[in-house]
């Protein structure tokens with residue numbers, strides 16, 4: 550059975566980067582895989598979070614999963630901190646992870662750069678990510694470009710554990726989509742579009758009104774050539790907008806280039822905005838119904854119970870393999 554695990558951190562308001570890299574594929578994935586979609590709230594707190602906002606954002610991310618078409622009858626939707634096995638397996642795997650390999654993680658280097666007080670949890674974040682994946686014996690993990698290194702570490706830890714103790718874990722394969730795996734900031738195509746970027750014009754939020762979407766995309770940086778061509782080397786700004794267009798329209802890059810041949814950036818950006826708005830509108834409608842509803846609480850309770858069954862089974866096997874004194 551092919552099994553997928555994926556999640557989006559409740560570390561800020563969801564933007565079209567997370568949509569392109571993750572959310573927009575969730576609904577179709579549930580047809581081909583047994584899917585676990587979770588809200589990684591324990592990951593979010595590796596950097597400071599406002600507690601009230603974190604609470605609300607965790608609900609929001611879960612509501613977006615359902616609003617974007619994930620069916621709780623087909624996929625398991627849950628919040629990471631509702632399943633205690635994540636924190637437990639994290640600890641077991643930390644005993645197997647090497648300081649040096651964690652120190653090589655580029656995301657840690659980026660996120661800790663220039664900061665005085667960095668939590669030790671930010672450093673060990675990839676081990677928790679490995680625990681998330683290995684608990685469910687996920688065979689496939691959809692990841693954006695930036696997460697490839699963490700998935701490699703997951704495979705290394707799984708192999709190390711299986712070799713030293715017993716074959717408890719499955720080795721996951723990455724699914725890196727050709728389109729949408731790196732959506733960059735609208736203000737600066739050298740930086741990933743990110744929830745924690747304080748510049749609100751750097752991204753389109755999933756909850757932005759149509760006028761805000763139009764304004765932000767109209768302001769997105771471009772070059773002065775005036776040609777809609779996909780070329781990350783020479784035209785990163787325009788390539789980024791083409792990438793977003795491809796995610797939201799479903800068209801391939803060549804078709805987009807043909808469609809906008811001889812047309813200026815103004816027209817391209819207007820049509821891009823309409824494509825984004827058309828996809829977001831139904832998601833926003835369903836999101837508003839769900840976000841503070843009992844229906845969502847019910848989905849998450851059922852999801853946590855289902856997730857815990859699989860997770861606890863793996864955790865018990867890992868504990869036994871390590872020689873911990875298990876009872877029951």
Ligand code: AQP
Nearest residue numbers: 557558560566570571692693730731732742743744745
């Ligand atoms: N800009 C992006 N382009 C493509 N994929 C992206 N992802 C996130 N941003 C982009 C992918 O979405 C999945 C969920 O990501 P996440 O929210 O759990 O973590 P993140 O990558 O750290 O996201 P942010 O927005 O940058 O959050 P902060 O600022 O809080 O760290 C992942 O598969 C990710 O690759």
